[in-house]
Amino acid sequence: MTSMARTRVVIVFALAVVSAFTLLSTNIIIAQEKQKISWSTKPENTQYAFQHGLEIPDTPGHILRMLEIRRTWPDGGAPTVEGQKVAEEIARGVTDLVAGNGFGRGYSVWRFENGDQSFGEWQNSVQTIMNPDRSRKTTFVGTYVTTGGTGKLKGLKGVGR
Structure with missing residues (x-):
């Protein structure tokens, strides 16, 4: 494999890792959504x-x-x-x-x-x-x-x- 081909493989791999991290962190952020809960009782x-x-x-x-x-x-x-x-x-x-x-x-x-x-x-x-x-x-x-x-x-x- 040439040096240029290795560089492309590394770049594609890095982009895949960054994309996966972005998708996973988006789900984590959504799961931690704030919600207001309040009530009163007699x-x-x-x-x-x-x-x-x-x-x-x-x-x-x-x-x-x-x-x-x-x-x-x-x-x-x-x-x-x-x-x-x-x-x-x-x-x-x-x-x-x-x-x-x-x-x-x-x-x-x-x-x-x-x-x-x-x-x-x-x-x-x-x-x-x-x-x-x-x-x-x-x-x-x-x-x-x-x-x-x-x-x-x-x-x-x-x-x-």
Whole structure:
């Protein structure tokens, strides 16, 4: 093979490698597309399946709580992932609160209408405002790491705030 022929083979091979890399990286970028997921729920649609609180005597109102909650969205407004609506969430975790303010962390399972599930880990800050009529408004702000799923959601990974 002549020197010129070898050069052409090397150039063609290099172009093939670059083309393959470009195609593969395009698929990876598409797979990492950002999606917004948000929802709200009514208090009556979140039920404690289990909770156990321990008073911490250092400050009045300081409670360390282990919990399991089950949440549904019978009136709509459920989170949707890849076109699938969440039918139920089961969250297990702990909170460390003083008068309703502090932090929480735990794990959750989202069961979708088609039976698939996704698994995640969450941590958040908790802020509770007491209204003059003694009603409360509690806000949770934090992060969520999706660690996997079943069915169509197998291999699902993600992070959220």
